[in-house]
Amino acid sequence: MTSLSPPDTTASPAAPRPSSLPAGPWVGFAAVLALFTLLIGIRGGLATFLSVGNLEVLIHEGTIPAIVGLGMLLVLISGGIDLSVGAVVALVTVVTMRVYTTLYQQWGPVAQSSLIAVGVGVAVGGLCGLMNGLLVTRVSLPPFVATLGMFGIARGLAVWLAERTTLAFPDGATPGWVAALAKTSFANPGLWSLVLLALLIAGLLHLTVLGRHIYAVGSNEATARLCGVNVPRTKVLVYTLSGLLTGWAGIVMFAHSNSGNPTLGEQLELDVITAVVIGGASLGGGKGTVVGAVLGVAILGLIKNGVSLFNVPVEMQYILIGVLLLANVALNRWRRDRR
Amino acid sequence: MTSPRLRMTGIRKSYGPTAALRGVELELLPGEVHALVGENGAGKSTLMKVLSGAEQPDAGAMELDGTAYRPDGPQDARRRGVAMIYQELAICPDLTVEANVLLGLESAAAGFLRKGTDRGRVRRALAELGHEEIRPEDPVADLTPAARQVVEIARALLTDVTLLVLDEPTSALTQEDAHRLFDLVRRLKGQGVTVVYISHFLEEIEAVADRFTVLRDGQAVGSGVVGQVPHDRIIELMVGRAVDEQYPRTPHTAGGPVLELTNLAGEVLPQNASLTLHRGEILGIAGIVGSGRTELLRAVYGLDPVRRGSVKVHAVVNSAATPVERIGQGIGLLSEDRKEEGLALEQSLSDNITLSRLSPFSTWGVLSRGRLREAAESLLRQLNVRHRDPDQMVGELSGGNQQKVAFARLLHQDADVLLLDEPTKGVDVGSKAEIYRLIGRLAAGGKAVLVVSSYLPELLGICDTIAVMCRGVLTPARPADQWTPEQIIAAATGG
Structure with missing residues (x-):
């Protein structure tokens, strides 16, 4: 028996990786920030771009995609995809307004009515996620198809429940917290909720058994099953959590828009998937971090913000985002192949 | 105890x-x-x-x-x-x-x-x-x-x-x-x-x-x-078993060389393979699953990269070629994985068979469906495929008949060099004999046939020459009657 195996392998089994580059999302963030600082600096608008006020705007606009992005992150790590999030956000705003208006008119107290409405709204998001999870596991639909179906159903339900209009608050009955959530400021509770949720999801992914299993299912489902991981339960939990997060994002959207509006959140799913993928998650599953996802949303926000401040046509932002996404994924692939 | x-x-x-x-x-x-x-x-x-x-x-x-x-x-x-x-x-x-x-x-x-x-x-x-x-x-x-x-x-x-x-x-x-x-x-x-x-x-x-x-x-x-x-x-x-099953043979004689491999090596497998395949010859490659036989065929056909060594087809050396170029040189491959790679199960018999050569059946890029159907039907009859209609789905046929459809595609392609990977895998005994007869007829018609099989009696029954692959290395080919099953197993398992 002669040795016919590939050469190598006397070295230690885990050879140190060749100079590991700084994490992709940070590079992207720095690159985009540098680009706009330079461009806007040349034109002399730097004071606006780097002002505290502009940072507040950036964060305000990023809150909703970031909350949805946390859920999308879980789904992508588990090897799935969720196309329904934008439509679910719209449905949640409509349901919340319907429930609130009804309770207010039949019952009276603004605070209690609005809190119940918020609970129902978040629950509707969770329910949509649960349905997605059951369609993927019990009915064995591909996630793309299951959530594409849910996308249509949720959007249709939202339009139907809103009777094809935008639902406004009853006169003089806007709850106080709506204004607080809608304010462009560091003191916005929506932002704090994002920080809290990000910490929770990061903890879930890295400290709990469920988190470990979410990575395992996305990385190699057959192996996970062989090792006794309850794959269907893991997936149902992932989609339900994603739904609940989307539900909460819907509440924030409800406050931002000051209405129940079935046309909100259009293309939100594509924006969020783009952001999370730029943040290092993979559509193949098994990869992704909370920091990456949040940075991905920040990069997208920065591009939109910078393009508008730089006064170039708005279509430039689409091109920039597209190029960035492709460059990012190509770079990741190249780095992996080099190993 | x-x-x-x-x-x-x-x-x-x-x-x-x-x-x-x-x-x-x-x-x-x-x-x-x-x-x-x-x-x-x-x-x-x-x-x-x-x-x-x-x-x-x-x-x-x-x-x-x-x-x-x-x-x-x-x-x-x-x-x-x-x-x-x-x-x-x-x-x-x-x-x-x-x-x-x-x-x-x-x-x-x-x-x-x-x-x-x-x-x-x-x-x-x-x-x-x-x-x-x-x-x-x-x-x-x-x-x-x-x-x-x-x-x-x-x-x-x-x-x-x-x-x-x-x-x-x-x-x-x-x-x-x-x-x-x-x-x-x-x-x-x-x-x-x-x-x-x-x-x-x-x-x-x-x-x-x-x-x-x-x-x-x-x-x-x-x-x-x-x-x-x-x-x-x-x-x-x-x-265990004696080589007693029926292997119909059609008399054929080997002519000049058409495919020559010299010290061929792929990405991981094969490691080193040399052989010469002649017109009118049936050359069998024995070996265990995973020894690099499929990879050899894939490298020759241009599906896998060639790292070292040379491939010579009709006296032309071009070791790295794409499948499109290989088909142009008259090489055809029958995949071992009929369901995933060999056939499009949800497409019709006619579409599957004629896919390998569409240009003669089109005018300015527009296909003539009638002529394609005719061509397919004549091959289906020639190979005795049990079917209803050339437009029915391949997936509806039995394994043996599906394999004959895969063969029909090679015939339609009119390849001179046939690379057959496990040609009777998942095929019932009756269809096996028909496939053996077909391979013999093709050789008699001057085609060169390379057969990979894990079923020894079949190789010994139909091949003129046999080489054995072990851990990516191919032994020199010997006339089939100079091998005993025990020798082949010993060579395949490095024993």
């Missing part, structure tokens, strides 16, 4: 009409290394899936340490101390060593991982295996195949394992790593673990195993103590 660790009696398992296990009896002793040998398709893997809980037997009983044993899944088997390391390593590439070892067995308090405790468990398991150099926090993606295998074995050792199954564990290992694995197996045996060792390589069995059992056609046909039974006898038990 110690009581057995495991006793299997009358284990049966069928998949549809094919019986994979036909009443297997097997006895394993505590602290022994028991080799399971047999040809591809003899039922070794199925038997071990039954043992490790991945498959449920149709009939039969198992006893583990004297009590009834009927696992309802791999997890249940593990709880009873039975673990299996699959040939295709079961690893989550994105997770760390630690996470992989612990997968499904994490210690937790209220759902939170106890990382400190777990890291200790992983370190102990790796140390027990003599592989302290593997760091728990490293990603598995960075490990060598050998280290990944250690990770899997560590996973098995995390629970109290009393019976460990290793399915062809050295297939991805270097020589040196294989020796370290043997040491490991001996150490486990010293701790009283029973190890079932599946391998095609008799020398490996000689090196690590105490006893062996030979499986053939879903039955245990013999067992013994390693070292007391000569290799020839074991090979005889593996081959």
Whole structure:
């Protein structure tokens, strides 16, 4: 028996990786920030771009995609995809307004009515996620198809429940917290909720058994099953959590828009998937971090913000985002192949 | 005499009409290394899936340490101390060593991982295996195949394992790593673990195993103590049957060379293959699954990269070519994977057959469906394919008829050099004879045929010359009548 195996392998089994580059999302963030600082600096608008006020705007606009992005992150790590999030956000705003208006008119107290409405709204998001999870596991639909179906159903339900209009608050009955959530400021509770949720999801992914299993299912489902991981339960939990997060994002959207509006959140799913993928998650599953996802949303926000401040046509932002996404994924692939 | 660790009696398992296990009896002793040998398709893997809980037997009983044993899944088997390391390593590439070892067995308090405790468990398991150099926090993606295998074995050792199954564990290992694995197996045996060792390589069995059992056609046909039974006898038990089936031959004579390979090597497999295929010749390539036969055909056809050596077709040397160029040179490939690669099962017979050569049936790029149908229908009749209509879906046909459709495509392509990978895989006996007759007719018509097959009697029955692939290296071809089945098996298993 002669040795016919590939050469190598006397070295230690885990050879140190060749100079590991700084994490992709940070590079992207720095690159985009540098680009706009330079461009806007040349034109002399730097004071606006780097002002505290502009940072507040950036964060305000990023809150909703970031909350949805946390859920999308879980789904992508588990090897799935969720196309329904934008439509679910719209449905949640409509349901919340319907429930609130009804309770207010039949019952009276603004605070209690609005809190119940918020609970129902978040629950509707969770329910949509649960349905997605059951369609993927019990009915064995591909996630793309299951959530594409849910996308249509949720959007249709939202339009139907809103009777094809935008639902406004009853006169003089806007709850106080709506204004607080809608304010462009560091003191916005929506932002704090994002920080809290990000910490929770990061903890879930890295400290709990469920988190470990979410990575395992996305990385190699057959192996996970062989090792006794309850794959269907893991997936149902992932989609339900994603739904609940989307539900909460819907509440924030409800406050931002000051209405129940079935046309909100259009293309939100594509924006969020783009952001999370730029943040290092993979559509193949098994990869992704909370920091990456949040940075991905920040990069997208920065591009939109910078393009508008730089006064170039708005279509430039689409091109920039597209190029960035492709460059990012190509770079990741190249780095992996080099190993 | 110690009581057995495991006793299997009358284990049966069928998949549809094919019986994979036909009443297997097997006895394993505590602290022994028991080799399971047999040809591809003899039922070794199925038997071990039954043992490790991945498959449920149709009939039969198992006893583990004297009590009834009927696992309802791999997890249940593990709880009873039975673990299996699959040939295709079961690893989550994105997770760390630690996470992989612990997968499904994490210690937790209220759902939170106890990382400190777990890291200790992983370190102990790796140390027990003599592989302290593997760091728990490293990603598995960075490990060598050998280290990944250690990770899997560590996973098995995390629970109290009393019976460990290793399915062809050295297939991805270097020589040196294989020796370290043997040491490991001996150490486990010293701790009283029973190890079932599946391998095609008799020398490996000689090196690590105490006893062996030979499986053939879903039955245990013999067992013994390693070292007391000569290799020839074991090979005889593996081959078993006489080459007595009907192999219709059409007289044909070899002409000039059309395909010449010189020291061909691919990415991983093959390592080194040289052969000359002549017009009107049927050349068979024997060898075990995974020895690099399919990869050889794929490299020749341009589906896999050629790293070294040369491919000469019709006296033109172009070693790196795309499938499009190869088809242009008159080469055709019949894939071993009919369902995934060979045929588009949801397309019609006519579309499948004519896909290989559409241009003569189109005008300015517009296809003439009628003429395509006619061409397909004439081939279907010529090959005696049982069908209703050339427009029906290929998936509706039986395996044998599907294979004939795949052949029809090669005929439509009008290839001069046919690369046939397992041409009778999943084909019933009747259709097999028809396929043999067809191959003979093609050779008689001056085509050059290269046949890869795992079924020895078939190669001996239809081929003019045979070469044997072992671990990526091809032996020189010899006339078929100068080989005995035993010699071929010996050459294929490096014995």
